[in-house]
Structures are given as C-alpha cells and as structure tokens.
Amino acid sequence: MKYVLVTGGVVSGLGKGVTASSIGLLLKACGLRVTSIKIDPYLNTDAGTMSPFEHGEVFVLDDGGEVDLDLGNYERFLDIKLTRDNNITTGKIYQAIIDRERKGDYLGKTVQVVPHITDAIQDWIEKAAQIPVDGKPGPADVCVIELGGTIGDIESMPFIEALGQFSYRVGPGNFCLIHVSLVPVLNVVGEQKTKPTQHSVRGLRCLGLTPHLLACRSTTALEENVKVKLSQFCHVPKDNIITLYDVSNIWHIPLLLRDQKAHEAIFQVLNLQSIAREPDLEEWTSRAETADVLHEPVRIAMVGKYTGLSDSYLSVLKALLHASVSLHKKLFVDWVPASDLEDATAKENPDAYKAAWKLLKGADGVLVPGGFGDRGVQGKILAAKYARDNRIPYLGICLGMQTAVVEFARSVLGLQDANSTEFEPCTKNPCVIFMPEGSKTHMGGTMRLGSRRTYFQVMDCKSAKLYGNKSFIDERHRHRYEVNPEMVGRLEKAGLCFTGKDITGRRMEIVELRNHPYYVGVQFHPEFKSRPGKPSALFSGLIAASCGQLESLLLVQGQGCESNTKRIHPMTAGAGAGNNIDPSAPIIYQNGTATLELDGIYSLCNGVH
Numbered sequence: 269m270k271y272v273l274v275t276g277g278v279v280s281g282l283g284k285g286v287t288a289s290s291i292g293l294l295l296k297a298c299g300l301r302v303t304s305i306k307i308d309p310y311l312n313t314d315a316g317t318m319s320p321f322e323h324g325e326v327f328v329l330d331d332g333g334e335v336d337l338d339l340g341n342y343e344r345f346l347d348i349k350l351t352r353d354n355n356i357t358t359g360k361i362y363q364a365i366i367d368r369e370r371k372g373d374y375l376g377k378t379v380q381v382v383p384h385i386t387d388a389i390q391d392w393i394e395k396a397a398q399i400p401v402d403g404k405p406g407p408a409d410v411c412v413i414e415l416g417g418t419i420g421d422i423e424s425m426p427f428i429e430a431l432g433q434f435s436y437r438v439g440p441g442n443f444c445l446i447h448v449s450l451v452p453v454l455n456v457v458g459e460q461k462t463k464p465t466q467h468s469v470r471g472l473r474c475l476g477l478t479p480h481l482l483a484c485r486s487t488t489a490l491e492e493n494v495k496v497k498l499s500q501f502c503h504v505p506k507d508n509i510i511t512l513y514d515v516s517n518i519w520h521i522p523l524l525l526r527d528q529k530a531h532e533a534i535f536q537v538l539n540l541q542s543i544a545r546e547p548d549l550e551e552w553t554s555r556a557e558t559a560d561v562l563h564e565p566v567r568i569a570m571v572g573k574y575t576g577l578s579d580s581y582l583s584v585l586k587a588l589l590h591a592s593v594s595l596h597k598k599l600f601v602d603w604v605p606a607s608d609l610e611d612a613t614a615k616e617n618p619d620a621y622k623a624a625w626k627l628l629k630g631a632d633g634v635l636v637p638g639g640f641g642d643r644g645v646q647g648k649i650l651a652a653k654y655a656r657d658n659r660i661p662y663l664g665i666c667l668g669m670q671t672a673v674v675e676f677a678r679s680v681l682g683l684q685d686a687n688s689t690e691f692e693p694c695t696k697n698p699c700v701i702f703m704p705e706g707s708k709t710h711m712g713g714t715m716r717l718g719s720r721r722t723y724f725q726v727m728d729c730k731s732a733k734l735y736g737n738k739s740f741i742d743e744r745h746r747h748r749y750e751v752n753p754e755m756v757g758r759l760e761k762a763g764l765c766f767t768g769k770d771i772t773g774r775r776m777e778i779v780e781l782r783n784h785p786y787y788v789g790v791q792f793h794p795e796f797k798s799r800p801g802k803p804s805a806l807f808s809g810l811i812a813a814s815c816g817q818l819e820s821l822l823l824v825q826g827q828g829c830e831s832n833t834k835r836i837h838p839m840t841a842g843a844g845a846g847n848n849i850d851p852s853a854p855i856i857y858q859n860g861t862a863t864l865e866l867d868g869i870y871s872l873c874n875g876v877h
C-alpha cells in the first residue's frame with residue numbers, strides 16, 4: 269500500500285478536499301486503484317451531531333456512517349463507496365483508547381498521547397486503507413489521506429506526530445506528502461508572495477514532515493522565479509511545485525494537476541513509474557469543458573433552512589449539477605429561505621417575503637431538501653402546495669417528502685391540523701410519526717441510517733421508469749420520522765401514490781402524484797449516490813421535467829435500461845446457498861449478481877445500480 273498525505277497550510281478553505289480528491293482521480297486515471305481516508309481532528313465522534321450551518325452538510329455512507337462532506341467529494345470523484353472507518357476523528361480515537369483503558373488492556377501502564385494515541389491513529393490508517401471501496405476484491409494500490417485543518421492547529425498535533433511516525437513505519441518510497449498552500453497576490457503590480465508558504469512548510473518541517481510536492485493555490489499560474497524561490501526555501505524540487513490557479517469549475521482541477529505532471533512527481537516518490545500508465549481523462553475532460561459552455565438555463569428553487577451556506581446542501585447541489593450537465597442545461601439555483609415564504613414574514617419583513625415568492629414563482633422546478641427542526645417548515649409546506657397547485661416540477665427529499673405529505677393531507681383531505689409529530693407532538697392527525705427504533709434522548713447515530721432497500725409497488729410510475737424499471741433500489745437514509753402507515757390508505761384514496769415501500773410494506777419510501785408533470789417525494793437521500801456522468805435518476809427527472817423534457821428522458825431510460833431483477837421466492841433463493849429461510853417470508857428480489865436481502869434492513873448491494 270502506498271500513501272499520499274495531503275495537508276493544508278496558511279488558511280483554511282483552500283479546497284484541500286477537492287485537491288486531494290483530484291489527486292486520487294488522477295492516480296485512478298493512471299490505472300491505479302485508489303481509496304481515501306479523511307482525518308478530522310475535532311472531538312466529535314462523527315459529523316452526525318454537527319450543524320450543517322456551521323460545518324456544511326453531513327454526508328451519509330452506505331454503512332450508515334455520518335461523515336464529513338469531504339468523503340462525498342472522494343466518492344463522487346473516485347466513484348467509490350467508503351465506510352465509516354474511512355473518516356477518523358479525535359473523538360473516535362480517544363473513545364477507542366478510553367474503552368480499552370476501562371477494560372484494563374493497558375495492564376497498569378500510564379496511557380499517553382505518545383505512544384498510545386499515535387499508535388492507535390497509525391493502526392487505524394493501516395486498517396482502513398485495506399478496506400476495498402471500488403467493488404473489486406482486495407485492497408487498493410494507493411490511499412490518499414487528507415488531514416483536516418491547517419498545520420499549526422493545536423488539535424491536529426497528535427495526528428501530525430502520528431503521521432510523522434507513520435512515514436517512518438511504511439518507509440521511503442511508500443509515503444508521499446503533498447502540502448496545499450496559498451500564494452497570495454499583493455498590490456497593483458500583482459506580485460505573488462511566497463512567505464506564507466515558506467512559513468507553513470517550516471511549521472511542517474518543525475513537526476518532522478517534509479513535503480514532496482507543493483500545491484499552491486493562487487489566482488494565476490506561478491511565475492518561474494516564484495517557483496525557484498519556493499523550491500529553495502521549502503526544499504521541494506521546482507518540478508514538484510504545482511499551481512492550482514482559479515478555474516471555471518472544480519472538474520478542471522484534476523486536469524490542472526495532469527497538465528503540470530503531478531502524477532509523474534508522485535510516481536517518482538512512490539516508485540510507481542513501472543506500473544502506472546499515462547492518465548486517461550478523456551471523458552472527464554469533455555464533461556469539464558461541456559459544463560463551461562452550457563447556456564440553456566434551468567432554474568431550480570431550493571427551499572431550505574440553511575440557505576446562508578451553500579455547503580449545507582453540497583451533495584444536493586452536486587446532484588442537481590450532475591443531472592443538468594448530463595441534460596446539457598446550465599443550472600441556476602435560487603436559494604429561497606423557507607421561513608421567508610411564511611405569512612409571518614409578510615408582516616415582519618415584507619421585502620424578504622416578496623423576494624422569496626418572486627424567486628419561487630420564477631423557478632422551473634422546486635426542490636425541498638432534508639432538514640430537522642421546525643423553523644421554515646410552514647414555508648416548505650407552502651412551497652409544496654405551490655408546486656402541486658401550479659403543476660411545477662417538485663422533488664422533496666426526506667423532510668421535503670414529509671412536508672409534501674402533510675400539505676396533501678391538509679389541502680386535499682381537509683385535515684387542517686395534519687402535521688408531523690416532530691413539529692406538533694399532540695396533533696390529532698399525525699401524518700408523519702416517530703419511528704419505533706429512534707431515540708429522543710441520544711442524538712448521535714440513532715437515526716435510520718444508511719443504505720436500505722426500496723421496492724417499487726408499481727412499475728408504471730415515473731420513479732420506477734427513471735430508475736430504469738428496476739424492481740428495487742438501494743438508497744441512503746437519515747431520518748427519525750416516517751409517514752404514518754395508518755394514514756396511507758386515506759392519502760392513497762385521495763390520489764397520493766406511494767410507489768415505493770420497504771420490504772415490510774409499512775415504511776413509505778417514494779410518493780408521487782400521477783396527474784402532475786413531476787411531483788416526487790422520497791424518504792431517502794438520492795443525492796449521496798449521484799456521480800459526475802452518472803446522475804441520480806430522480807434529479808435527472810426533476811431537471812428534465814423542469815425543461816419540459818421528461819417524456820423524452822423516460823423514453824431513453826426505458827430503452828436503455830432493462831430490468832436486471834427477477835422475482836424469486838426466498839425458498840428458491842436460499843436453496844443453493846444453504847440458507848435457512850422461512851418459506852412464509854414475503855417475496856423478495858434478487859439481482860443479477862445474486863445480492864440478496866433477507867431482513868430488509870441493510871445491504872451493501874454492488875451491481876444494482
């Protein structure tokens with residue numbers, strides 16, 4: 269296993285995550301299998317309890333891990349599926365050490381940062397790097413490790429120490445350090461200043477790490493004399509100094525790295541010249557270039573709570589982008605703060621109210637993303653009503669599905685007090701209720717999380733067609749509340765179709781309106797599995813419907829994707845595998861690669877999509 273460590277210096281927010289993902293992509297394009305680990309030096313065990321407003325979205329993995337959004341970048345760029353162990357936090361490491369100490373595993377020894385914490389970090393990295401993430405058996409060739417934060421942060425010290433020891437543990441030729449830094453451009457002459465980079469490299473070296481490559485963020489390409497100076501002061505060969513200057517979209521970053529031959533420098537450090545080939549980034553390049561020249565607009569109103577920080581909905585934005593680029597549309601996202609749509613705002617802040625409604629009414633499609641807490645919920649309900657009444661394409665994700673159901677119950681069933689018990693615990697008409705397995709006292713990791721299976725109830729519906737007529741799909745979840753199964757009958761009678769359910773048939777996964785151009789709500793988060801070049805089906809549906817092209821998309825989908833599933837009985841399915849299966853169990857489905865879900869709870873299902 270070869271390791272590429274990416275650290276950051278000078279300031280935060282340099283795009284270290286995108287740089288590290290791009291390095292991974294470049295290595296993958298050279299024929300290597302790549303995995304990644306993100307280290308977050310904060311004390312939280314995972315990102316699950318962190319506010320998206322402060323920290324950006326919480327990314328959810330197949331295994332239910334709630335992790336830093338950078339893991340989303342890795343999954344999207346490298347088209348891999350990571351596990352919760354690919355995200356290391358101080359909280360996780362300390363928890364493991366303290367658990368061991370309480371068990372008495374240290375046999376009376378004093379437990380210390382060095383060597384106990386630092387050893388645990390190194391062991392974790394070595395183990396996590398071995399986990400296969402690309403669907404093929406066996407470990408990857410290269411593991412890209414990104415250290416969060418900036419060199420010099422107090423909380424990252426144990427990690428720096430551990431990584432210094434680790435470079436020694438794995439030995440020369442197996443460890444390559446890339447330092448991402450900033451070269452600011454000052455005064456009218458536009459001089460590129462090297463001092464901040466010099467200082468941060470000095471900081472790194474004081475801590476026992478010397479970079480092999482420098483990736484310098486700057487507005488324009490670094491001048492030759494600037495590289496010479498950096499090389500001299502930082503002891504990095506001039507050819508190993510890469511400039512990441514400003515580009516029109518982030519898909520150009522791997523191309524910048526390739527053009528400056530970053531892969532060759534890395535291969536030299538890691539002795540990989542003999543097995544790597546020239547990078548093949550043809551498809552990637554054409555997508556990056558296409559994204560630059562798109563001009564036919566599609567406007568999507570994003571009605572959310574955290575509209576002040578676009579990172580709060582990063583994966584949703586990326587999924588919208590993947591879908592619009594693949595349909596050759598230029599995406600415009602109009603951020604509509606949900607609470608500004610509410611009547612109360614009309615009185616308190618009429619300008620904000622008018623602006624919000626103007627944006628909503630100017631949009632081609634409406635998206636209500638997931639969320640927690642009651643702020644803005646009424647605004648989301650109004651947005652769902654507006655889209656339903658005016659036949660505007662609508663995609664509701666998780667809370668966006670729940671609010672669509674509440675809206676329908678209020679407006680169509682006439683149940684004025686219909687609500688989710690998350691917002692009105694004593695409502696007489698609870699359309700959305702707390703799930704039996706949830707917890708109201710412990711917030712970390714207690715939701716219904718990760719990949720769960722949804723079975724289509726009918727094939728003649730937009731969502732099944734968009735998913736290529738598969739009988740089932742696996743998507744990622746993160747919720748505590750669900751549609752009340754006791755109310756489903758009444759809702760269905762009034763015209764709301766629950767087209768996707770879990771294996772028990774009691775958990776509603778997809779809801780649709782038939783006589784509407786596109787009105788879809790999903791309990792899961794399809795955005796987490798969207799990839800550049802492989803857009804999520806329901807996002808493609810939203811964009812196509814918003815451009816009046818859903819019919820033609822469905823036609824293409826119908827022709828291109830044959831169902832890879834067939835109905836089988838559990839008895840037959842289990843016979844060959846020697847499984848002991850209850851013959852009275854409900855009908856389940858098996859796909860071409862014989863992935864089988866028996867309990868309907870969790871399945872790492874390669875090959876379904």
Ligand code: GLN
Pocket residue numbers: 637638639640641665666667668690746747748749750
């Ligand atoms: N708050 C809702 C729930 O817990 C929705 C969650 C979400 O949108 N991710 O069910």
